[in-house]
Amino acid sequence: MTQQQTGFSFEVYDSITELNDADAQLLIKAKEALKHAYAPYSHFNVGATAILQNGVFVNGTNQENASYPVGICAERVLLSSASSQFPGVAIETIAISYYNENGISNKPASPCGICRQTLAEYEERQHQPIRLILGGLEGKVYIISKAAELLPLGFSSSDLK
Numbered sequence: 585m586t587q588q589q590t591g592f593s594f595e596v597y598d599s600i601t602e603l604n605d606a607d608a609q610l611l612i613k614a615k616e617a618l619k620h621a622y623a624p625y626s627h628f629n630v631g632a633t634a635i636l637q638n639g640v641f642v643n644g645t646n647q648e649n650a651s652y653p654v655g656i657c658a659e660r661v662l663l664s665s666a667s668s669q670f671p672g673v674a675i676e677t678i679a680i681s682y683y684n685e686n687g688i689s690n691k692p693a694s695p696c697g698i699c700r701q702t703l704a705e706y707e708e709r710q711h712q713p714i715r716l717i718l719g720g721l722e723g724k725v726y727i728i729s730k731a732a733e734l735l736p737l738g739f740s741s742s743d744l745k
């Protein structure tokens with residue numbers, strides 16, 4: 585028997601004001617996208633904005649449904665949209681913001697498990713990392729250099745072969 589260990593490091597900023605201009609701009613765009621979320625059931629609005637390798641910004645917001653499992657997260661809306669509108673163009677960075685039913689958010693929220701799985705496959709497809717910038721409307725901001733690090737020992741296409 586051997587013990588294996590996994591883990592990763594990420595950057596923690598006290599607030600958006602510590603980010604470089606490009607990262608701050610992307611997080612602001614994600615916050616602006618929040619108004620397009622459709623979350624009448626959870627009242628948990630999520631907005632995501634990606635910068636693609638061609639310089640284009642793509643938004644995603646969560647889209648809920650009266651049949652709850654039909655709803656889709658902002659991250660997967662964004663990934664599907666980017667892949668459909670700009671096939672073959674790599675995603676460099678995605679900023680993700682949110683607020684809860686009280687209209688507040690003061691700490692970063694991380695993608696859910698399904699989104700982590702999806703992000704990992706998009707990263708594999710494009711053969712380059714997707715950076716994540718996670719921040720609420722205020723408070724600390726996390727920057728993760730590679731999305732797949734959120735999913736240690738993740739299942740991937742190589743497991744099917």
Ligand SMILES: [Zn+2]
Nearest residue numbers: 657695696699
């Ligand atoms: Zn999700």
